[in-house]
Amino acid sequence: MANAKTFSYRFKSTPLPIAIQRIMENNPELDINFIYDELENYTTSATVNADNAYSALRQTIGLNPVSVIKSKNTYYVEARQHGKYTYTGKAIGTDNEPVVAATVMLLAPKDSTVVTYGITDEYGRFSIPCDLQKVVAKFSCLGHTTIYHRCNTFNIGTIILPEHAVALGEIKVAGDNARLYADRSTYIPTQRQKNASQSGSDLLDHMAIPQLGLISDGNITTNAGKPVAVFINYLPASGSDLQAMRISDVKKVEFYENPSDPRLQGNQYVVNYIVQEYEYGGYLKTFGHANFISNPMGELLANLRLQRKRMTYDIMGSTYHYNRGHIGSELTETYRLPQDNGDVKEFTRYSTTSSSKDKHDWYFATLRATYNSDNIQASSQVKGRIDRQPTLKRDGCVIYTPQDYPNSSYSSLFSSNSQYLAYEGYYFFILPRRNSLTFTPSYSYSHTQENTEYEETGYSRILNGAKDNTSKVAATLKYSHDFGRGGNLLLNAKGSYEYNRTRYSGSATALDRAKSSRIELEAAYNITVGNFYGATSFGWDWDRLQFNDFIDKPSTPKANISLRYAPNRHNSFSLSASYESWLPSPSFKSDKIIEASYLMRYTGNPNLIPAKSYDFDFTYTWVPDNNFNLSAFAWAWFVGDRYVYDYEATSTGILRTIKQPMGSFIQGTYGINGSARFLDRSLVLSGRIGHLFNHNGMPYNVNHSHINWYARARYYIGNWNFTLTYSSDNGSADGCMNGLWAYGKSDWYITVGWSDSHWNIRGDLFNFTRWNWRNSHLIMHSKYYDTDEIRLNGNNRAFIQLSATYTFGFGKKIKNDDEPSVTGSASSGILK
Secondary structure, three states: OOOOOOEEEEOOOEEHHHHHHHHHHHOOOOEEEEOHHHHOOOEEOOEEEEOOHHHHHHHHHOOOOEEEEEEOOEEEEEEOOOOOEEEEEEEEOOOOOEOOOOEEEEEOOOOOOEEEEEEOOOOOEEEEEEOOOOOEEEEEOOOEOOEEEEOOOOEEEEEEOOEOOOOOOOOOOOOOOEEEOOOOEEEOOOHHHHHHOOOHHHHHHHHOOOOEOOOEOOEOEEOOOOEOEEEEOOEEEOHHHHHHOOHHHEEEEEEEEOOOOHHHOOOOEEEEEEEOOOOOEEEEEEEEEEEEOOOOEEEEEEEEEEEEOOEEEEEEEEEEEEEEOOOEEEEEEEEEEEOOOOOEEEEEEEEEEEEEEEEEEEEEEEEEEEEEOOOEEEEEEEEEEEEEEEEEEEEEEEEEEOOOOOOEEEEEEEEEEEEEEEEEEEEEEEEOOOEEEEEEEEEEEEEEEEEEEEEEOOOOOEEEEEEEEEEEEEEEEEEEEEOHHHOEEEEEEEEEEEEEEEEEEEOOOEEEEEEEEEEEEEEEEEEEEOOEEEEEEEEEEEEEEEEOOEEEOOEEEEEEEEEEEEEEOOEEEEEEEEEEEEOOOHHHOOOOOEEEEOOEEEOOOOOOOOEEEEEEEEEEEEEEEOOEEEEEEEEEEEEEOOOEEEEEEOOOOEEEEEEOOOOOEEEEEEEEEEEEEEOOOOEEEEEEEEEEEEEEOOOOOEEEEEEEEEEEEEEEEOOEEEEEEEEOOEEEEOOOOOOOEEEEOOEEEEEEEEEOOOEEEEEEEEOOOOOOOEEEEEEEEOOOEEEEEEEEOOOOOOEEEEEEEEEEEEOOOOOOOOOOOOOOOOOOOOOO
16 A cells, blocks of 8 residues: 555646556556546546545546546546547636636437536536537536537537626634644635735735734844745746736745745745746736835836746846935944053044935846646746945044044045846756755846045045955755655755855955855755654755965854644644854955044954854644634844954054854743734734843853733725734844844834725825834944944834836746845945
8 A cells, every 4th residue: 555645736627547557657566457548538637635546536537527447456547428429629718718617518419408518627627428419519608607518519608697796695604724734734715815915025914824923115024033045936036026926816825844845945034925836928017106205216117927738938027216314323432542552542432423415226027937837847047136326325423422532524435336146046847756846047237336435624535435246156966855744754855055246445445256166965854644744854064265375165054943732723823943153255255454534444354264053943833723823932043253343442443353253142032922813803913022132242241031912903995905014013133133222113003904806005104203213223232343333214213105016917827926036135245
């Protein structure tokens, strides 16, 4: 007998005998008898997932009039209908869409007795053997008017079934919209949630999935703040892909932790959208949004999709622009400079922005071609981006205390221009005997130019420039074998190479060349036993780091283990631990000294090696019914051998360096997240509370903790939806390389949305009780240098945001709503 989960297939308009032959080829121990000619008129588009041969055959056959009989160890597959003639045709509705699963009865012309019958397939087609000529065909389907047609030929042609309006009493079905399994969680969006959503990330927000945190600006994370990889029909996607997708076609959303499916590329946390598959046609979707009152900006995006047979083509373009004037800071710097006589000279430098101007534009275009068949899923994408920041100008004053230096005014100017071109490929192959292969190549080239100018009264002007050309190439090959009940084995090989060429001018003149390459080998194994799912992996990274004439060749292991237990479809527990290493950015390895002001200079460290990262994660999820859900979470993160900004003092100023190894960095969080639905799920209340703690070792030696929370009320009525959200002030570390701790302000906003079959229009009113430009507050203390900065940008000030989408579809609905990405930007090796 075949092992559990042995039979897993996906067919698309595959002739039935070919589908059965494929099952036989992959399972040679099976004895299946059938007559090819009897079955060749039948096709199948079934998705098969069965633990025994009989169920697999029945799922493959579907609605076709074919029987399966098992006698001893032999399976007999036979057509239930025979005849000298075959009647063929197609049934469609008045909207030109196929009528699926319609019953086609062939009646005797004399007394209308039923001779035989058939069922239309997903394309509305039918093929019915019969011994009589000139029969009467009766077409019937729920929701359509019954049609009789006299068959003068065996090719009946296309029959139109008009819709039939039937008044039905109100019926409420309370199925489970959420189910928790050992290896994943699945969530089915309601029509109300889909209608109210402009993008895929909006949909997650409306669904209030308990394992996901508050979704802001399309950023999808877990409750602990860890990034979540996004896929659409198992193809990699991005936040901009989610803006362009057709929300009405989303059938369900899957959430994975350390998934076994090789198509999900070994990501720790994954959201996969399952969307409706289509045959041919296309659509055009446009998206736009703009801010008013504060931080004026605008963005436009358009995506055109065309499909023919197994090929899908996507063309996307977007543009973004802002021009704002309230950008700056109030910065207090404390200097403690040791003098030659042994004294320490301590003073503060207070600088504030009195006027500013910031312009930023980017333009993006991409073309992607996707091929889908029973055994192959392939995608190739070419994309390019132009990013221009022609003006970032700030003017202000500088005050010193005590006044060992004269008070003055300053002016700074920054400009940048970058171009980016990239290719990304994804190729997945299903091989015989439960094997699969995934190949993902990529290449990118970017050119970046930056110029800075700083001038302070009484001091000479400081000019700096940098030009960078960066090339990146990477390829990953994954092999997977499914042992059935014995689990799944995944072997992974990856190679990557990056080459940065950076030329500096101004206070430092130099040409830096940085090359970094990595080879990764990894083996992963996972298994499902009853309600338990376990996954583990172990690998090794070999690096070659070259900066000018310096070469280093570190190698480090990496490992992961994950356990998940779902005692039923309403409760699940998960626990994971992982270890990996991080390559330092080439921009950190320059030994050139860049002058930022007459008191501050920057340099890097060519001797940096990969840092080590350890993290631990626990989650409990409870979904008792469609009205309530809750998730409790805890997460801890530890960084060893870390490279850190350190501030060295001389008698005349500060040199910011990068040192390694320095003190450990430890961060953790725990809390709960949940939602409740009332009034027939028209009213949704959701919220989260969490406690974050942080230890930042040498050279900062500081501890922080903060409690943050949010609460939301959402109400749906007809085509309208209304939302009130409050998010508390927050505290967080600004990365693990520095000692900055950031305090963020609270936010509250009201959202009003309206939608119909084509349009979705939304207005957001943010923080209408706050009219100052102050945003976050950042503090850092070190031995020789402290900063206390209030950033000004208006992100927490009152403003209005309007957004709208319009979708126009044509032809028959298409297959695989997995749009091309509008993400990706130029990278560089310029020292920051």
